Amino acid sequence: MTVSSQSATSLADPHLRPAAERDPAGPRDIVILGSTGSIGTQAIDIVLRNPGRFRVTALAAAGGRVGLLAQQAHRLRPAAVAVADASKAGDLREALAALYGAEPLPEILAGPDAATQLAASVCHTVLNGITGSIGLAPTLAALRAGRTLALANKESLIVGGPLVKAVARPGQIIPVDSEHSALYQALLGGSRAEVRKLLVTASGGPFRGRTREELERVTPEQALAHPTWNMGPVVTINSATLVNKGLEVIEAHLLFDIPFDRIEVVVHPQSYVHSMVEFIDGSTLAQAGPPDMCVPIALGMGWPDRVPDAGPAFDWSKASTWEFFPLDEKAFPSVPLACHVGALGGTAPAVFNAANEECVAAFLTGRLAFNGIMDTVTDVVTEHGTPATGTPLTVEDVLQAETWARARARELAGIPVTAAEAH
Structure with missing residues (x-):
């Protein structure tokens, strides 16, 4: 594999300090x-x-x-x-x-x-x-x-x-x-040119190991029962479909300027390892901790300083087992679809995200089957097509694309839309 140095367009570079340092004399x-x-x-x-x-x-x-x-x-x-x-x-x-x-x-x-x-x-x-x-x-x-x-x-x-x-x-x-x-912290272990791939971990949600055929019968109540995290309904369903991982891959690509073919999703049910970076010498650095958001929140507010006792730590005197599995892309096509729209760029990711939110709502009200969420999102993304190139993206472009995607997703899900939304 040929690995080139990364461009200066990385949005989140842990080797760079924030715009202003914390004043040691005050908060x-x-x-x-x-x-x-x-x-x-x-x-x-x-x-x-x-x-x-x-x-x-x-x-x-x-x-x-x-x-x-x-x-x-x-x-x-x-x-x-x-x-x-x-x-x-x-x-x-x-x-x-x-x-x-x-x-x-x-x-x-x-x-x-x-x-x-x-x-x-x-x-x-x-x-x-x-x-x-x-x-x-x-x-x-x-x-x-x-x-x-x-x-x-x-x-x-x-x-x-x-x-x-x-x-x-x-x-x-x-x-x-x-x-x-986690990726931000692990990237401190080497230069940008030494990164081979980013490994984004996923709990696998409540349906890890099920086939696409088995997922067809999933109910909203089952999908809302996440095994690890307590989240809102949309985020919880996104975890069940693994849409959240697809969105996170797009986010990782944009934050760290790593191509999509060098970002991989790995299923890790325990959610102890939050993500990993593999370097060109074969070593992999992982950032781990109990499933808790306080550490990344504190690090975000305090960077480059760590906040003492921000979150819980492991009790290493107790035995534990950490498992890792490859992602079943046939049962969970959301990740490859997200990579596709991320590579398309323009308004395609906005269309993907907006259509998914509408389809999740339709699933929760019984209008769509579980597999119908991604099937419908795929149809909307396909209908949207390839974004125009050479024209700078504007906020208005994003808003218009989202409005169209929401209306089209509801229409495909059998939910009435207004004449204004249809156009």
């Missing part, structure tokens, strides 16, 4: 986007356990848990709090007033652009823990403002890879997904 200022979600709540726990290291200057959330957002603000005392659902601004203000009493309230921002405004505010690091492609605009805002970006919102790269690559400085992004954080 690092952090903006947390998606503060009431899984990533956000764990990040806040880390901040509260390390008050001398981190200080939260702003919080943003969707608006479904206004009470929790107000409690977070009361404990952390940020300068600003944002809610994406403008109709919840009044509820947020009331909840904050009840907790703050006579004390001045933080600035309250509301609406779909509120998180984007906070992403560009004065701070050191922006932790983007928003779920979905709505996280793209805040990602771009943080990068353009020169902030270090701790990125947990994989959709930013999936749907807007070229847009992100156009504005990000090398090393400005610190990946927070456990797999990409």
Whole structure:
């Protein structure tokens, strides 16, 4: 195998330090986007356990848990709090007033652009823990403002890879997904030219070892029962179909500038090894730890420093078994399809991601069989075709492609669409 040195377009280079170092005289200022979600709540726990290291200057959330957002603000005392659902601004203000009493309230921002405004505010690091492609605009805002970006919102790269690559400085992004954080750490073991392949681990989901024929009878209740992780319904179904691994392969390609034919998915049921890097001399470096997100979150916020006791460690006095299996691409075609759309580039990844979200919703409501999720996504991707080349991608291109893909996926799943969506 011929391995060439990697270009300077790598978005996440662990050999490069962030845009600005932590001031040893005081805590690092952090903006947390998606503060009431899984990533956000764990990040806040880390901040509260390390008050001398981190200080939260702003919080943003969707608006479904206004009470929790107000409690977070009361404990952390940020300068600003944002809610994406403008109709919840009044509820947020009331909840904050009840907790703050006579004390001045933080600035309250509301609406779909509120998180984007906070992403560009004065701070050191922006932790983007928003779920979905709505996280793209805040990602771009943080990068353009020169902030270090701790990125947990994989959709930013999936749907807007070229847009992100156009504005990000090398090393400005610190990946927070456990797999990409693992690769980021393992890549410190050699130069870019010495990398032979990236090995992204997958638990295999609840249906590891089943054939495609056996998967046809899977129910939503079975698909939602993940053996390792406690996640939301869309992410859990993506784990069952292994769409999440396909998205992670695209993300790894964009973050580390490694070709798709040198990124491999390996099934590892215990989820102890979060990912690995194989080098040209035959050695493989793995980053391992108990299944827990606190370490990659803390590393994203604190890089290049590690946060002491951020997460649990192994008890090496106890015996354990670690298993690895090849991926069954016939039963789980999502990974090769994701590699295909990733190689196509343009709006193809956005179409893949949007169509999948609609198909997951159709499966959960009984309109699609389990295998029908990827069958329908494949049809939408095929119908979308090869993106035009030579024309720079825009945010509007991404949004239009997503709108079309969602409508077409719903149509193929037998869900009525409006005349406007159909066109």
